[in-house]
Amino acid sequence: xxxxxxxxxxxxxxxxxxxxxxxxxxxxxxxxxxxxxxxxxxxxxxxxxxxxxxxxxxxxxxxxxxxxxxxxxxxxxxxxxxxxxxxxxxxxxxxxxxxxxxxxxxxxxxxxxxxxxxxxxxxxxxxxxxxxxxxxxxxxxxxxxxxxxxxxxxxxxxxxxxxxxxxxxxxxxxxxxxxxxxxxxxxxxxxxxxxxxxxxxxxxxxxxxxxxxxxxxxxxxxxxxxxxxxxxxxxxxxxxxxxxxxxxx
Amino acid sequence: xxxxxxxxxxxxxxxxxxxxxxxxxxxxxxxxxxxxxxxxxxxxxxxxxxxxxxxxxxxxxxxxxxxxxxxxxxxxxxxxxxxxxxxxxxxxxxxxxxxxxxxxxxxxxxxxxxxxxxxxxxxxxxxxxxxxxxxxxxxxxxxxxxxxxxxxxxxxxxxxxxxxxxxxxxxxxxxxxxxxxxxxxxxxxxxxxxxxxxxxxxxxxxxxxxxxxxxxxxxxxxxxxxxxxxxxxxxxxxxxxxxxxxxxxxxxxxxxxxxxxxxxxxxxxxxxxxxxxxxxxxxxxxxxxxxxxxxxxxxxxxxxxxxxx
Ligand SMILES: Cc1cc2nc3c(=O)[nH]c(=O)nc-3n(C[C@H](O)[C@H](O)[C@H](O)COP(=O)(O)OP(=O)(O)OC[C@H]3O[C@@H](n4cnc5c(N)ncnc54)[C@H](O)[C@@H]3O)c2cc1C
Ligand SMILES: Nc1ncnc2c1ncn2[C@@H]1O[C@H](COP(=O)(O)O)[C@@H](O)[C@H]1O
Numbered sequence: 005x006x007x008x009x010x011x012x013x014x015x016x017x018x019x020x021x022x023x024x025x026x027x028x029x030x031x032x033x034x035x036x037x038x039x040x041x042x043x044x045x046x047x048x049x050x051x052x053x054x055x056x057x058x059x060x061x062x063x064x065x066x067x068x069x070x071x072x073x074x075x076x077x078x079x080x081x082x083x084x085x086x087x088x089x090x091x092x093x094x095x096x097x098x099x100x101x102x103x104x105x106x107x108x109x110x111x112x113x114x115x116x117x118x119x120x121x122x123x124x125x126x127x128x129x130x131x132x133x134x135x136x137x138x139x140x141x142x143x144x145x146x147x148x149x150x151x152x153x154x155x156x157x158x159x160x161x162x163x164x165x166x167x168x169x170x171x172x173x174x175x176x177x178x179x180x181x182x183x184x185x186x187x188x189x190x191x192x193x194x195x196x197x198x199x200x201x202x203x204x205x206x207x208x209x210x211x212x213x214x215x216x217x218x219x220x221x222x223x224x225x226x227x228x229x230x231x232x233x234x235x236x237x238x239x240x241x242x243x244x245x246x247x248x249x250x251x252x253x
Numbered sequence: 254x255x256x257x258x259x260x261x262x263x264x265x266x267x268x269x270x271x272x273x274x275x276x277x278x279x280x281x282x283x284x285x286x287x288x289x290x291x292x293x294x295x296x297x298x299x300x301x302x303x304x305x306x307x308x309x310x311x312x313x314x315x316x317x318x319x320x321x322x323x324x325x326x327x328x329x330x331x332x333x334x335x336x337x338x339x340x341x342x343x344x345x346x347x348x349x350x351x352x353x354x355x356x357x358x359x360x361x362x363x364x365x366x367x368x369x370x371x372x373x374x375x376x377x378x379x380x381x382x383x384x385x386x387x388x389x390x391x392x393x394x395x396x397x398x399x400x401x402x403x404x405x406x407x408x409x410x411x412x413x414x415x416x417x418x419x420x421x422x423x424x425x426x427x428x429x430x431x432x433x434x435x436x437x438x439x440x441x442x443x444x445x446x447x448x449x450x451x452x453x454x455x456x457x458x459x460x461x462x463x464x465x466x467x468x469x470x471x472x473x474x475x476x477x478x479x480x481x482x483x484x485x486x487x488x489x490x491x492x493x494x495x496x497x498x499x500x501x502x503x504x505x506x507x508x509x510x511x512x513x514x515x516x517x518x519x520x521x522x523x524x525x526x527x528x529x530x531x532x533x534x535x536x537x538x539x540x541x542x543x544x545x546x547x548x549x550x551x552x553x554x555x556x557x558x559x560x561x562x
Binding site (some may be wrong): 007017018019020021030040041042097098099110118122124125126127128129130133134136137142143144145146160161162165166167168170171172173176181182183186212213214215216217218219220221222223225226227229230232233234235236238239240241243244245246250251252253 | 295314315317318331338341345346347349354355356358366367369371372373375376377378379380381382383384385386387393423424425426427428429430431432433434438443444450467468469470476479480482486487489492493500501508509510511512522523524525530532533534535536537538539540541542543544545548549551552553555557558560561
């Protein structure tokens, strides 16, 4: 079976969010980049499915030319082929993103398309569902377990202290969450092989955003440092006093 | 302009997060009307503070696309729901069906054309001011951004039978498997003691387990820990893990990355144990102990035993 996974390049922000001068992006000069853990698990899940059932894994991203790095990471995990929908790095709204992705996916006609449940940065909760409608395929979201048998997909979604089970025919679209698997660390030979795998580039058409980003705002912190109760084991009595004051001991 | 609110419910009562969405919608509507739509559950509709409560008569379990089809048939121009799993999912389907634009996890909004919203990015670590253009506007409301609507009303309850398409029922819940362990859940525990990379090994969690047990709490962890395979992802606190809201949160050997902190914004008090006095977590913690977690946590449990005799 052929599986296609969509991933999005995002900055690794660490302990603090710092904005660019125009307040429309995160200052990334000193940052590394990654994809959402949900999407990383999506790539791992696709590779496992193809290891079990045969077929191929294609990974697609819409982003700046540098997003090739995230495609190479996915190729190192075991994807076979990568497609980069190149942008100038500005923010694309969910509708335009979905339309551009749906165009390539429709041409590729995979059996299964895997998205993250939500992107790490925008958190729009919709690109996967929009693509499913554009392709006219069923969509199941937030999966924590997934299996394919006889052209049917069985997926489990967490719901409080229970799991909801879905069964849908392929081709289908799913969105997954971190925890569905523990992604492998790519080996050095796998990373080297990934460098030689093909990355196709396309230039998608951007539409006017109907969800238009105006400005980013860093929420106010509390503007003060923690009260230090002590250093090392000698702080234990002060900690227990705190527990008693807070009524937890 | 009438604002339509999708109200989720269980056991004859509207969900808390839906009542928050309703409060958000009442505020957004100003003096204009607010209606509700429910999938089944006329009981839960009977005293909502809205004009009309539309109740879709649909059999069977959760079917996101069918639920969205029912809601879309009411032809809303403004549609609001809770930023719950189902709220976000149903509204994404409804956005396609109504041709509308959806802003997920809003914390504030002002009506107009375009409408102006403030919404959460990065699990709440960053806010975005945005405009929603077009004739149909959809919003979900970030959990706990606003207080729930408390006033009771006397709505006209209007049952209707939605016209579904075959494809709307392809993806639906066919089975529900109980996974409860009977124990206290991470999301609801009054005390959470979490370990990060600084705990050093899976065995390093034993003193944290002991402390959590003595405080009637549970153990959590950071993503560095789940990625290392030291603990299961069900213990992970953060943007892509569990959101917690304990009385006291005790992160041990956790640096305080924004994605971790996105999961513990609801904690009332935060006590950090970390060897680095400059760690980012010191800017969010209320209290701190500086030093090696492997020495400090056992000293705390020993002191607890001593004082309790
Ligand atoms: C989109 C996205 C989503 C993410 N989601 C999550 C999430 O849900 N949850 C999450 O946790 N992370 C998440 N992350 C990862 C996050 O960015 C951090 O990488 C992670 O939280 C770091 O874990 P840590 O604090 O345990 O490790 P580190 O950052 O390595 O910090 C270790 C800390 O331990 C201290 N330390 C070391 N030794 C000791 C000792 N002996 N005693 C005391 N202290 C010691 C150090 O001073 C340091 O502060 C996400 C990342 C991305 C990009
Ligand atoms: N620019 C992008 N390139 C590739 N995939 C994307 C992009 N944006 C979003 N996605 C996919 O859509 C999912 C949901 O995104 P969102 O609707 O923004 O929460 C993500 O987890 C990705 O799998």
